[in-house]
Amino acid sequence: KEYNVAILGATGAVGTRLMQKLAESNIPVKSLKLLASKRSAGKKLKYRDDVLTVEEATPDSFDGVDLVLASAGGAVSKKLLPEAVKRGAVAVDNTSAFRMDPDVPLVVPEVNPDALENHHGIIANPNCSTIQMVVALEPIRKQFGLKQIIVSTYQAASGAGQSGLDELRDEAQEHLDGKKMDAHIFPVKGEKEHYPLAFNLLPQIDVFEKDGYTHEEWKMIHETKKIMLNDMNSGAIKVTATCVRVPVEICHGESVYFTVDDAKDASREKIQSILNDAPGVTLKDDPKKQLYPQPIDAAGKEDTYVGRVRPDQENDNAYNMWVVADNLLKGAALNTVEIGEELVKRDLI
Ligand code: A2P
Incomplete structure (x- = not known):
């Protein structure tokens, strides 16, 4: 066929x-x-x-x-x-x-x-940020269950398409030339206010909802539930997100804090080993060698890269990790x- x-x-x-x-x-x-x-x-x-x-x-x-x-x-x-x-x-x-x-x-x-x-x-x-997060979390969920996810994103300019990439490059050049940066796309095309992305951080991706969250954050919360639990409003996993646009060309980074089901016995080593075997994931996690995922290395690659896996020092059953993937490819x-x-x-x- x-x-x-x-x-x-x-x-x-x-x-x-x-x-x-x-x-x-x-x-x-x-x-x-x-x-x-x-x-x-x-x-x-x-x-x-x-x-x-x-x-x-x-x-x-x-x-x-x-x-x-x-x-x-x-x-x-x-x-x-x-x-x-x-x-x-x-x-x-x-x-x-x-x-x-x-x-x-x-x-x-x-x-x-x-x-x-x-x-x-x-x-x-799904949304690019959601995809790379669930690729990294699903193998952990299968093994240990998940109760809560708190994610902060570091999202590349190319998430806003070719014109977003062009704007970041133009602004960087303007700034280095000592000129005023001319912003007309970020944070959101068609919004009332525009701010430069080059040499800056913008804690707004997509428009604001009435509750103070941005629509990008809303997407991460509800898409994650629809993909993992087949119910966009399920309370079985609690999810919250803060989405930030960063002056990176390609690849989103995510700091992901998650708690596993307390009945199961998880550990840093077990989570690393699960991620090492997970489909679509490359574990890049060795603090002694300063090995961790970076947008510069992950751009153009197909896998979702995970590193910095570590247990929370104060809360039981909670872990942190750092996830990077090419937002234009896997995303x-x-x-x-x-x-x-x-x-x-x-x-x-
Ligand atoms: P075009 O290049 O002709 O504008 P990006 O995400 O990089 O901004 O790309 C958007 C894509 O959507 C481009 O291929 C663009 O085509 C296409 N596009 C935009 N508006 C329309 C439209 N009204 N009908 C079909 N394709 C469109």
Whole structure:
């Protein structure tokens, strides 16, 4: 069986990586359509040995398409993915548009691949910060159970797409040249206020909710519950998050504090050994050798890197760890393509 595939948002920071990871995947591709906005129509992009022409995405673009990999923003997904499904396609969506829809599985293949069995045409790829955290926590949860997660994130500029990356580089240059930094994207495109990210930290990712949390924090809390417990509002694991944008180009870092179920007997060594054997995880944890994950090393890599595993000195059953992964790969394009591979394996397209 071979599939007609379309990439929606092919020209973007995630889209270009979707092409790369699709080419490396075991999804049998009969044809590939590259879709983006009108601005990019006619642009040529290389896929394997072919040069393909980007087309403007319209509902009719999906005629004859079997599998859509989408990363063109929530509004575009909301408008076009139902059209794709109407025309018989299965869509894996990288945006937050459908993640909380009860009919839409939210999937990290290392954690909840079985959720794919109940799909209705659209499958959601979780938020980048959520993915790397659950990849690291799930093997620990399986062994020891989890009661609570407190996470603080250090999120790269590329989470805001190519334009976010460009803004960080421009601001850094302006600052080094002694000029005023010109901020117009961060913290959030379209917000009232904009602040420089270069040489700065911004404790706001996405818009604020009424309760003082940002929407990015809300996503981490509820997506984690939906992925791990199949219930976005479950109280079985308590989760809280603080999300911070940092002037790093690629890779999100996370300080994760978690408590395991007290009936089980966990230890630092056992957690390290579980992480060492966990799918999709590379343990990089040796304080004596100053070994720990860093964005500079993890960029371009597929694995989620974990280090600094250590027990809380005051609270029983509590641990800290540091998690780093490429937000454009495992956080986005790679996980999306892995969902596609799982759909192919289970014959769900
Ligand atoms: P384009 O390059 O033509 O603007 P990023 O996440 O890096 O910002 O990329 C966003 C992706 O979504 C790009 O490929 C962009 O295409 C695409 N996109 C933006 N708006 C639309 C739209 N209205 N229809 C289809 N694709 C869109």
